[in-house]
Structures are given as structure tokens and as C-alpha cells.
Amino acid sequence: MAMDHYTQLCPRFEKAMELLSKRWTALIVFRLLTGPLRFSEIDNSLPNLSGKVLSERLKELEVEGLIRRDVYPEIPVRIEYSLTDKGSALTPLFKDIGQWATEWIVLPSDSETM
Template sequence: MEGFEMCPRFEKAVDLLSKRWVALIVFVLMPQPRRFGEIESCLSNLSGKVLSDRLKEMESEGIIQRTVYPEMPVRIEYSLTAKGIALAPILGEIGNWSTDWIELAEQR
């Protein structure tokens, strides 16, 4: 298209949210903070290494925060920041769209 230019912020947002597992991690954290193992068990096909990488990326982008509790053993929880919580309506709309338009293969 002649004269069309992609907005760099939009492009960066889509790039971030389209990385495998990012949107699902946000979805898992929407109800409450969770520990690493809880997130991992909610997303059964996700490897620990990929989860660790995604959590670091999301923390550096300001979408989640990592809280370390000085207990024995040390407890670490991940929660959404205001920036991450702001994604809730977007994911809700994706959920609505998927209900209307996505068909799943029949379970046997």
C-alpha cells in the first residue's frame, strides 16, 4: 500500500504479545499472583526454560513484577503490573472473538 506506514508502537506491542506463551502467561496471572511452578502447571506444554525467558522479558517490559519473599525457603511470586492489568480487556475481546469464530476439532 502506497503511503501506509506501520505505527512503531503498535508493531512493538504486536511483536511482544505474539511471542509464544506471553498472552497465555498474562491470562494465567490475571486472577492472582502465582509462583513459577503454578504458572508452569497451568500451561502444560510450556518448558521451564521458555517460561523463565518469557517472565524475564515480560518483567523487563514492565508487564509483570517479580516479588521475592525473604522466607525459608525463598518464595517468589509473579504478578501483573498496571501495564499488564491493562491487557485484560484486550484478552477478554480475544476470548469473545474466539467463542464466536474459532471451532475446535471434536474430542474423541
Template sequence: MEHALTPRCARYEKASELMGKRWTGLILRLLLAGPHRFGALSEAIGTISERVLSERLKELEAEGVVTRNVDPGPPVRVEYQLTEKGQALWKVVDELSKWAERWVDVKPAAARKRKSA
């Protein structure tokens, strides 16, 4: 398979940096299922700190991929959802998911815990 890609493209580089940050892909995958509140995202990911989750959401919001919707309540509720730009990433996330299913091996949780101890 031959691709006519230039060795370096500024837009690709910027997109790769955004998507390549830890947790970004998982956040996008969760938001593709629909809007989520911060706590639900944090709980679904499990091992992400609230500080890092907040940073990633702010970065995605700054890029126009995610919107932050505040319902003044009471109680105040904040919900995150993908914009049209974010929804356009579904194929990227889907293809990465398919690639991972075929090519990525994951060790059982018990084996990972023994190694880190």
C-alpha cells in the first residue's frame, strides 16, 4: 500500500499531539456514546486524576472538540459533550478500536498488579 504523505504536516502534527495525550482517546470514546458529567467520566475511566481529566477536557474545549454545558440548577450540573468537530472523530476512534482489538495484547489485571508490586 502506497501513501502520498509528506514527511511533515503542521496540521497532522497538531492533531497527533492532541490525540496522543494520555486519556484523550478514552475521553473521546466515552463522549461518543453521549454527554457525560465530570464525575461519570472520572468513574468510567477509573485511574485518571481529577486534575488530569480537567486539563484534558479544557484542552479539548479549547480546540472546539468538546463543549462544557452548565445547568445552574440547583444543584449546579456540568455536562460535557462532543461538538460537530468532535463527532467527526468517531471514525478515528472506531478504527483505533478495531486496530486494538486485532493487534493489542492486554495482560490480565492480576499479572499487572504482581509486576507493579
């Protein structure tokens, strides 16, 4: 009698949510929207994200086909992460979040007027 309202509307949707709601995943994708980045660049651009978890997430995202890992045998080696088409296709999502945030998120600093 459990799962009264559990309508598994769309397994694809659930999979997408599982992916995107995993901690740091969306932010990493967001960072890559503007172009390829190296490991250290992503790491530096997201304070509180540890190199350990970044490493895990990048692997997961590569396995899921959202990002690509390119090795440039320079000195020292340069490794760049970039979005695939599947990853770039998330752009509208971030636009929506941006719009929603602009309209609805009130910051502490906003309360200075009155």
C-alpha cells in the first residue's frame, strides 16, 4: 500500500533529476558553459568544492556523456574539460534558473532600503 502517489511518469526525467540534483554537478556544467576549462580552473572557480569530489564528478559526467576530456601532451600536460552537445543542451535550463533568481531571490543586501 506504499507509493500511493508514486507515478513513475517518466524514467528519463527521473534519471535527469538524479544526475542534475547531485551535489556540484550542475555547477560544474554551468562553469563549462563559457568554454573548456582545466581541472585546476574548475577547482579554483568553485570554492568549497574539493579536488576529490571534482575528480569524481568529472568522471561521472564523462560517463554520462555530458563532458569530454581532452589531453594535450604539452609540458606539463594540459587536460581540458568541455561540454558535449548533450551538456550544452542544458543551456536553457540555466537561463531559466537565472530568470527565476532575478525575479524571486531576495538577498540580505536588498533589505537595506527600508
